[in-house]
Amino acid sequence: YCGPFTWDVKRLLASLYLIGHSKGFSDREIEEILRICVESYLKKVYEFCKQKNDYFALTLKNTSGKIKKLLNETRIKSHVAHLDSMTNIENYDRRFIRSKIVQDIDDTTRTDILNAFETYIKSVPESKKTSGYSEGRKDYKVKDVVARSSPGVGSAGKISYSILIEGPTETLENDIILYMKPAQKSAISYVIRNPELENYFKHDGLRTVLCSYAMQASTPKWLGYTSIGSIPCLVDEVTAHAEDLDWDDINEFNDVIEVVGYLGQATAKIHCVADSDCKSTPNDVACLPFSIIPRQVEKTIRDAIRGNDQEFINEMVEFGMVYGALVQRDHKLFFELFRNKHIPGFEEQ
Known part of the structure; x- marks a missing residue:
């Protein structure tokens, strides 16, 4: 949340290096992929500098190729089908x-989760809680709670809870699935x-939650936070209309070039909407130090680069190439140590 804007760009480019290398692209091709991405990022930052508002979104109207296909595939997903994939109906109700x-x-554990759920509800802005519900409704009926092994990279091995x-309404097609999982500590910290x-x-x-409010023009309705005992947790809806970018289906060089251009724009958007004057920030967090956030991030980035666009692009690309190769080396060393049981604590596993 608080750190150099270049860190996000560098991490993105290093990741793209690894993707390009895994697909067999040459160093020259990978360098071009990284350059297109950071050029797209910088161009979008400058466009934000000229706009009166900070709104931008990748939509069916301004995308093509693999990204447009992803948006279309997400759009046709059904909430009911999503519910049916995770629940079944027993005695006329979902479980x-x-x-x-x-x-x-x-x-x-169930009692702990339900107590945490009550605390979580208080963290959701009133305007979002009443949306879609009868006016004055204050209760939210919990039908079922289960423990789930977390699949994410950052959450691997940890337990989350599905609620x-x-x-x-009482119609089963309107039921909602939330996740409650341990909140990750900021890597920057x-x-x-x-x-x-x-x-x-x-x-x-x-x-x-504050990061989400800062970086998104429209935040999820059910986004909130709570604690299970002393463990800080994040809560949000498991929605049908969310899809990760799958690189397995993006193998042609021209397709990769197109996709990374959109990724550069999206990264710029995340940075530039994270202003201290963000309109979607809840009033009850006004006590937080928003003064540490530049009032107009896009102009702060522009002033930091000071017109040295090519130098900035070259520096970011060079980092992506060098650090990407370093990550590959580190992964190989780790794998060999793990394979030969040389990591303390893993010898007997």
Whole structure:
């Protein structure tokens, strides 16, 4: 949330280096991929500098190729089909489908989750809580709760919880699935220690929610935070209309070039809408130090580059190439140590 804007660009380019290398592109082709991405990023930042508002979105109207296909595939997904993939109907009501990774919880854990859920509801802005529900409704019926093994890279090995709640009506097709998972500590905070910021952001769930409000023009309706005991947690809806970019189907050089151009624009958008004057920020967090955030991020980035566009682009691309290769080397070393059981604590596994 608080750190050099170049870190995001560098991380993105290093990741693209790894993707390009895995697909067999030459160093020259990979360098072009990285250059297109950062050029697109910088162009979009400058466009934000000329706009009166900070709105931008990748839509069916301004995309093509693989990204447009992804948007179309997401658009046709059904909420009911999404519910049916995770639940079944027993005794005229929905319940989660149990499996190897989706399991029941004991009564004590269920009580802890329900208490955390009540605290979470208080973190959701009133305007979002009443949307779609009868005026004055304050209760949210929890139908089922299960423990789920987290599949994400950052959450691998950790347990999250899925919560099935009744929707705006008793019709089963309106039911809603939420996830409650441990909030991740900011990676930047491991490197940059700032006691003032650490004092404000003691709850990583709150920090993550604030990031979302800052970086998105339209934040998810169910986004909020809570704690399970002493563990800070993030809560949001598991929606049908969300899809990750799958690189397995993006193999042609021209397709990759097109996609990374859009990724550069999206990264610029995330940076440039994260202003201290963000209109979607809840009023009840006005006490936080928004003064540390530039009032107009796009102009702050422009002033930091000071017209040295080519130098900036070259520096970012060089980092992506060098660090990407370094990550490959580190991964190989790690794999060999792991394979030969040379990592302390893993010898007997």
